[in-house]
Amino acid sequence: MALFDRFKADRVACDEIVILRDFERGVPIQPELPPGSTIDPDRTVVEAAITECKLRTDLANDRFFFTADAFISKDIAVDRPGLPSVTLEYGFNITFPEAMVAGCRPSQIQPDILRRLRCQIYDIKAQEYLTLDPAAGTFDETLILTVTVKIVFEDQILIPTPTPTVSPTVAPTVTPPICVVVSTLALEIVAGK
Known part of the structure; x- marks a missing residue:
């Protein structure tokens, strides 16, 4: 009889590379910068972390859409003429506009699985x-x-586990104690053998 281990895991129905964009104009800067100030791209750091992914299934159009919430952290290095460089630090939450997952369709997935779907971003x-x-x-x-x-x-997910194999028992070899061997030898010598 086969033994199984049962694991709970995420199965991937589909995955796709998607580009999300955000445009901001006229973001105010503090402190004020003198004319000729420039951004140093080598010292500027931008990091993004997705905080939530919401999936929407559009059965009428046979499409999947998702909305991503993210936390954005920026350290913008600015070189100021005649003054020390300054780093402008920004951190904010953003919700990107809804995006479509074009690589798979709800009609390709079993109906009982459709209601259990969710999205993850990597x-x-x-x-x-x-x-x-x-x-x-x-x-x-x-x-x-x-x-x-x-x-x-x-x-x-059921994963078969190997059944334990039982090796046949081998009788151990018994070596007679040395004193017994010596005694046997001594008896043979006495008997003239």
């Missing part, structure tokens, strides 16, 4: 394009996130 890569306007005291930014969105469902 492999986030953030790119930031900044334009500084020191005279206005603002900057414009274009944030592009390249993400892998996975449409998954939780399932129980």
Whole structure:
């Protein structure tokens, strides 16, 4: 009889690389920057973390859509002529506009699994394009996130476990104690053998 281990795990119904974009114009800067200030792209760091992914199934159009909420953290390094460089720190939550998952369709998935689907996001890569306007005291930014969105469902998976093998019992070899061997030898010598 076979033995099985039961595991609960996410199964991937489909996955796809999707690009999410955010455009912000006229973001105010504090402190004020003198004319000729520039952004140093080598010291500027942008990080993104997805905080929630919401899946929407559109059965009428046979499409999946998702909305991603993210926390964005920016450290923008600015070189100011005649003054020390300054780092502008920003952190904010953002909801990206709804995006479509074009690589799979609800009609390709079993109906009993459709109601258990949800989305997860992996492999986030953030790119930031900044334009500084020191005279206005603002900057414009274009944030592009390249993400892998996975449409998954939780399932129980049975994995066969090997049955334990029983090795035949081997009788141990018994070596007679040395004193017995000596005694046997002594008896043979006495008997003249």
